[in-house]
Amino acid sequence: MKRLIFATGNENKMKEIRMILADCGYEIVSMKEAGVQADIVEDGKTFEENAIIKAEAIRKQTGCLVLADDSGLEIDYLDKAPGIYSARFMGEDTSYRIKNRAILDKLEGVPEEQRTARFVCAVAAAFPDGRTITRRGTIEGIIGYEERGENGFGYDPIFFLPERGKSTAELSPEEKNQISHRGNALRLIKGVIDENTDHE
Numbered sequence: 001m002k003r004l005i006f007a008t009g010n011e012n013k014m015k016e017i018r019m020i021l022a023d024c025g026y027e028i029v030s031m032k033e034a035g036v037q038a039d040i041v042e043d044g045k046t047f048e049e050n051a052i053i054k055a056e057a058i059r060k061q062t063g064c065l066v067l068a069d070d071s072g073l074e075i076d077y078l079d080k081a082p083g084i085y086s087a088r089f090m091g092e093d094t095s096y097r098i099k100n101r102a103i104l105d106k107l108e109g110v111p112e113e114q115r116t117a118r119f120v121c122a123v124a125a126a127f128p129d130g131r132t133i134t135r136r137g138t139i140e141g142i143i144g145y146e147e148r149g150e151n152g153f154g155y156d157p158i159f160f161l162p163e164r165g166k167s168t169a170e171l172s173p174e175e176k177n178q179i180s181h182r183g184n185a186l187r188l189i190k191g192v193i194d195e196n197t198d199h200e
Contacts, residue, residue: 001027004193005034007054007068012153013182017067020177020186024193026065036061047071047084047122048134055126063128067189071121071182073155075143077107077114086155100147100158107143115142119159119168119181123189125196133192137184141168152176 004026006017014030021028031038040057044050047070054068072086082089090099107115118140126132144160149169156169161179168176177183 001025003027003029003034003064005029005031005036005058005062005064005066007031007038007040007058007066013069016173016177016180016182017186019173020183021190024190025197026193031058034062034064042070044070044084047120048124048136050084051122051124051134052126052132055124056132059126059128059132065128065193066126067123068126069121069123069182069185071119071185073117073119073159075103075107075115075117077110077116077143078103096154096157097147100155103143103155103158104146112142115144117141117143117159119155121181121185123182123185125189125192127196131196133189133196135185135188135192137181137186137188139168139179139181139184 006028008030009032018028036058038057040054042050042053044053050070051068055066058066072083074080074083090102118138120138122134122136124132124134141159141161144158144167147157148167149157152169157167159168
């Protein structure tokens with residue numbers, strides 16, 4: 001089976017990716033599993049640019065089909081911050097409990113209709129022939145008033161889905177993958193892979 005490298009070292013992310021891309025016809029491996037090490041500077045101005053930088057850097061090293069994503073949380077009240085800096089917000093080594101608390105504090109007293117937010121995920125597919133194609137997925141919600149739920153990771157406990165009455169950290173992994181920004185982007189990119197792969 002042909003290999004597809006997903007440019008991440010995040011185990012939580014790999015679990016989601018493997019569930020969503022389960023039948024894409026490739027063995028999905030992380031950079032670590034592929035034995036690839038790279039220090040990539042993500043200095044793009046958009047989610048798409050950062051995903052492309054990662055995917056193309058690993059493709060250059062390996063010659064494989066490489067997928068990379070860049071995702072983050074946009075909060076309208078904070079001018080779409082933390083946005084592309086979501087992972088680096090308040091420092092990369094700061095726990096999400098502290099980051100989530102800081103965001104809740106910034107929105108203290110802000111009414112629900114002004115707490116709109118979305119998760120954004122751009123996925124880039126860097127093909128061995130030199131082409132790179134991107135797709136974007138989003139999920140709309142609001143910033144809740146407290147952390148809720150033990151599933152998910154990152155900002156999931158404060159991202160609330162009014163129509164479901166739950167935070168994304170209260171959804172089962174299956175439920176989350178059906179509606180999440182990463183799930184949506186990966187399903188779109190899976191279509192691109194299917195169109196561009198000759199299934200022998």
